Amino acid sequence: MNSISVIADRDYQVVIDIDWLRGIEPYLVNRGQIAVIVSENMRDRIANLPSTDAQIHIFTVPDSEAGKSFATYQKVLDWLGAAGFTRNDLIVAVGGGAVTDLSGFVASSWLRGIEWVAVPTTLAAMVDAAVGGKTGINSEYGKNLIGSFYSPISVLVDLSWLSTLSDRDFAAGLAEVIKCGFIVDTQIVELLKDRNLLEVRSDRDLTLELITRSIAVKAKVVSGDFKESFDREILNYGHTLGHAIELHSKYALRHGECVSIGLVFAANLANESGILADQATDLHKKILSNLGLPTSYEGRHWPELRANMAIDKKSRSGTLRFVAISELGRTLRIEAPSESDLLAAYERLCS
Ligand SMILES: NC(=O)c1ccc[n+]([C@@H]2O[C@H](COP(=O)([O-])OP(=O)(O)OC[C@H]3O[C@@H](n4cnc5c(N)ncnc54)[C@H](O)[C@@H]3O)[C@@H](O)[C@H]2O)c1
Structure with a gap:
């Protein structure tokens, strides 16, 4: 395991070669609620989340670019609203770049910014999308035209995800x-x-x-x-x-x-x-x-x-x-x- 620092709107570590279920534990402490955002096809892969006093919500979104739509973004904000997410709560994005882009953008805009952790599950998300703080969704006029710069509090790169990647x-x-x-x-x-x-x-x-x-x-x-x-x-x-x-x-x-x-x-x-x-x-x-x-x-x-x-x-x-x-x-x-x-x-x- 090793870590690389990113110094940006907030300073954070990209932790490489870590078991994400262990890596996520410290971030779950003292939270009221946690939203895990995952694509539908990856839902079964997050069955064994660590136990925590916080209430965990699993929000499933359409896979890939279909999840980076304004409609999905709005839906996730509605879920957060209905659950009463506060600034002390946390978003955990588990997925490829589409999920981390969407989740980061949701995190940046809900209450003008709540904390989020990125758990990239594709190679592209590990080396690129989840690192660097660019978040966003697509517009019908072009790719990633709606977005923000908003870093996660940590990126957990677990190589075991790669075994199932096509x-x-x-x-x-x-x-x-x-x-x-x-x-x-x-x-x-x-x-x-x-x-x-x-x-x-x-x-x-x-x-x-x-x-x-x-x-x-x-x-x-x-x-x-x-x-x-x-x-x-x-x-x-x-x-x-x-x-x-x-x-x-x-x-x-x-x-x-x-x-x-x-x-x-x-x-x-x-x-x-x-x-x-x-x-x-x-x-x-x-x-x-x-x-x-x-x-x-x-x-x-x-x-x-x-x-x-x-x-x-x-x-x-x-x-x-x-x-x-x-x-x-x-x-x-x-x-x-x-x-x-x-x-x-x-x-x-x-x-
Ligand atoms: N924010 C940035 O700086 C940045 C940088 C590069 C790319 N991106 C964005 O990232 C997206 C591309 O990311 P991507 O290539 O990860 O695509 P993706 O998120 O669409 O994932 C590709 C496919 O892999 C599947 N998948 C994810 N993890 C898996 C696993 N462990 N095993 C099996 N299947 C798995 C997904 O369900 C999906 O079907 C684009 O939207 C792109 O614009 C953003």
């Missing part, structure tokens, strides 16, 4: 891991560049190292720039096209799968702009496809994706901005790239 979701989480390698910790690239999904999954020590390194990257970046004024934007490497694809696919693709395509696109764009060498550009596609992640998207969708990118949170007054790298571990920003570079970068995805 290969698809494990790979989706690896997209965020490799992103951390491309932007900051190049050792992650070394660890992954000659491995396939099965080799990573079956190696617990490697998985633990990748999780720890990725959380360290996120914790460091977020601690330096919690509200994303500038430095934190590097975590959005691959996300500008990624979010546009996510919206376009109506969330049929996982977040990490869209990020994977977006990473290859961002590398292509940097290459088209003369910033990134061919070898580093090609490495993106090689690593991601070895891990079983998608690296292409259909060509005919470009006009819709281009329009979706214009409303991405990172664009400013219609000007597109992309996080790019000039070499592994060295980030920069491409502002207002030419339409021809954008199209060329996209067309390379379709070949």
Whole structure:
């Protein structure tokens, strides 16, 4: 077990490789009520909660992006209201990034903020969604457009959840891991560049190292720039096209799968702009496809994706901005790239 500190709106620990049922115990003391928010399909996995004097409510929400809707958000607030949740009470989010995003947003807005603990159960949530204090839900106009910056009081990363994760979701989480390698910790690239999904999954020590390194990257970046004024934007490497694809696919693709395509696109764009060498550009596609992640998207969708990118949170007054790298571990920003570079970068995805 080890811990990584995050210094943000509140300082907290991400505790890695802990039995979450033991880790949660201290947070249940001296509470009147506790709301455990979990998706319907994961409900049976939280049967043996530790005993506590507090009244425990289990609130089940629709799985995945369906749970990040305004309707679900409102429903959970109504449950809290009906149960009479006070500022001394606690929310525990047990689930993938969709559940932790929703729960954190609920926690931030109920009574202008009550405490919450994140128990991420997917790789993507462990290395990314549950760490860093961004919470939110989707709007029909785009992904994560409604939200807040609001940190949990603790994040408990229990690797045992991963044993039941589908290969698809494990790979989706690896997209965020490799992103951390491309932007900051190049050792992650070394660890992954000659491995396939099965080799990573079956190696617990490697998985633990990748999780720890990725959380360290996120914790460091977020601690330096919690509200994303500038430095934190590097975590959005691959996300500008990624979010546009996510919206376009109506969330049929996982977040990490869209990020994977977006990473290859961002590398292509940097290459088209003369910033990134061919070898580093090609490495993106090689690593991601070895891990079983998608690296292409259909060509005919470009006009819709281009329009979706214009409303991405990172664009400013219609000007597109992309996080790019000039070499592994060295980030920069491409502002207002030419339409021809954008199209060329996209067309390379379709070949
Ligand atoms: N707040 C942030 O900084 C941040 C960062 C990255 C991603 N996100 C958000 O996180 C979401 C993606 O997270 P995700 O990839 O975890 O998706 P998800 O939450 O939709 O979970 C994916 C699937 O895995 C299932 N699942 C969860 N835990 C499991 C387990 N232990 N065993 C088997 N199945 C399990 C879920 O029920 C779901 O069907 C997106 O909404 C994305 O926008 C937020």
